[in-house]
Amino acid sequence: MNWDDTTDTGAADAERLVGAVADREDQAVEAALRPKDLGEFIGQEKVREQLDLVLRAARARGATADHVLLSGAPGLGKTTLSMIIAAEMGAPIRITSGPAIQHAGDLAAILSSLQEGEVLFLDEIHRMSRPAEEMLYMAMEDFRVDVIVGKGPGATAIPLELPPFTLVGATTRAGLLPPPLRDRFGFTAHMEFYEPRELERVVHRSANLLDVEIEPAGAAEIAGRSRGTPRIANRLLRRVRDYAQVKADGLINREIAHAALAVYEVDERGLDRLDRAVLEALLKLFGGGPVGLSTLAVAVGEERETVEEVAEPFLVREGLLARTPRGRVATPAAWAHLGLTAPRGAAGGTGQQDLFGT
């Protein structure tokens, strides 16, 4: 996989302990933690059940599986599922990403070297160049590409037959895909954030593989702060393991997990220092808002994009912050989370209940 093509905000996210984008350490250890078949894959019941049917049917027909589109936030298991699809089909897998394919020729080179039945995993498929995307339409539908030879009026298209293959496309936002591309996938799955119960199972499974001793209450403590994301759960587990080794006898129980995550400044809802800085500024400096994004960003000393793309989505998802036409507004839960009392008339306080219908 091309790991160097993260966007600027993607890079900012990858530096955080609670960022969902893979950092270098994740890349090094994730291979050992990935579930190898559908039975080992935790949660996402509907996706698993549907995918199981698609793959069984293809196997029974002796055919290549339909193209699969996986959408969902980073760290929810899209790469893992693509590897499971290949394993379940007994097929090899090739891994690449949209930003790595800037020219149609790059894609033609990959497609023409695929083996029959091979799985091609295309991460961040929405970031592919237009000409490559158009070449992909034909490849997906007819297993054929037109390779353009020469330039200008003398250019000719040479048709090239491809072996049947399965494309597994991954995107953080299916809505960004042009409909003609979306329509060419036989099966589309949306991956949801995980429930704490499911993340506890992820933590136990990973602890087992990493040979780390953990009590159920320790796993629950980590799961609750993992923002619904297995990648974050695995990362927090590794940091808590470090703490348990240095400060105790290696066993992770509730107290150790609690103390370790306090050191790393990840609070009980999974907010980190940046998230809390944004909330605190909103509440303490602007009385809960509404305040413009740029003003809020200056107040916390961050780029506007960092606040908007790195901190806000999780705060909105958690119901702590609302984006309104007049600016950013804290919800009643935000005051409660920081242990503050909203002044009368403050947004999110008792005087503005109509804003949230509470």
Ligand code: ADP
């Ligand atoms: P994505 O491709 O969506 O960014 P990955 O497939 O790379 O996410 O998953 C990140 C990590 O989280 C993997 O190393 C894997 O160990 C773990 N993981 C993801 N989904 C699951 C799951 N359902 N069960 C267990 N572990 C999972």
